[in-house]
Ligand SMILES: O=C(O)C1=C[C@@H](OP(=O)(O)O)[C@@H](O)[C@H](O)C1
């Protein structure tokens with residue numbers, strides 16, 4: 031039977047402050063680089079969500095020692111050249127980041143392995159990564175979809191112009207380039223999240239950036255270091271939207287990541303008329319982070335497209351919900367990538383919000399939303415997609431009736447304590 035969670039609030043007020051869990055993208059990369067490097071890496075603020083745990087399990091299979099005490103992680107690695115042959119297939123679960131970045135790492139290792147994933151991940155395109163890796167000389171068998179068999183070996187550098195906007199593709203090539211012969215350059219049309227570049231520098235790699243190009247010199251041996259992971263702005267986005275749409279809402283986000291390649295949600299909230307204040311900022315750990323406050327105010331529709339899309343790609347489901355409460359039309363475009371995420375997020379968001387009475391239409395590369403519309407209650411599917419599950423829960427803050435979320439456990443993929451934070455912030459009776 032499908033698990034169902036009922037969420038209903040009686041006149042909710044969003045008030046308070048939260049520290050969201052660690053950034054998913056940065057947590058994956060910290061485990062990966064700590065395992066590629068020789069020696070000890072200590073991570074603070076690690077996200078113990080399902081996706082990042084899949085990355086941890088894979089490196090344990092490769093003989094890396096990883097001790098986890100909640101959000102503190104200590105890695106002791108013999109370095110990429112001394113990994114051991116895994117006894118089982120390497121399972122990436124639901125995590126696109128794990129699968130795609132591992133393809134780049136394993137291609138340049140001395141390991142032969144089979145990479146697998148769950149049903150959702152086994153439908154997501156891998157050619158975007160295996161294509162450029164094959165140009166570098168990688169041996170990957172199995173076609174466009176998982177499972178794939180990777181025989182690690184010597185790679186040559188390339189200069190690669192990216193045909194898709196994807197930090198996962200860029201990162202896979204940079205990881206392969208780290209262990210290839212010569213200088214590898216990846217060029218994007220719009221800059222996508224740059225956590226890989228920042229962290230490679232922290233671990234001592236020879237990497238430089240010019241415009242939208244990143245160049246890495248092959249052959250550096252990395253040494254372990256300390257990494258602090260800031261809060262995940264993609265997780266905070268759900269409560270940022272909650273604070274913006276609930277009458278009287280105001281919420282502080284403590285130690286949340288503010289890397290400019292990820293802050294599109296702040297720009298969108300401001301453009302729509304919500305109040306977003308930056309209260310503190312620092313970037314002493316290689317990644318900017320700080321404290322921000324989001325408060326309710328009347329909001330209006332806008333057009334969201336072009337260069338801003340990669341900086342808020344995972345926030346678009348909850349931005350669509352935000353737009354249902356904004357006056358006028360919101361157009362989301364240039365976001366066809368949403369169709370190849372954990373589920374087709376354009377189809378799923380449109381179907382689910384329509385069930386609540388939203389006026390929302392799917393386009394090939396986005397959505398058009400007319401607001402404001404009152405939302406009714408209803409039963410919403412998560413499609414096993416954490417972002418859809420959390421969007422449904424946030425909708426309950428403004429819906430007239432209860433929201434029943436089908437298969438809510440997927441939320442633990444990126445935000446294990448999401449419902450505790452929701453309950454804490456809504457300051458009201460919370461029904462299980
Ligand atoms: O590199 C990363 O950590 C990620 C990149 C994005 O995917 P794409 O590279 O497919 O755009 C994003 O949607 C994903 O949640 C995490």
Ligand SMILES: C=C(OP(=O)(O)O)C(=O)O
Pocket residue numbers: 054081124125126127128344371372417444
């Ligand atoms: C798309 C996402 O992740 P991934 O690609 O790593 O599965 C996400 O977290 O929204």
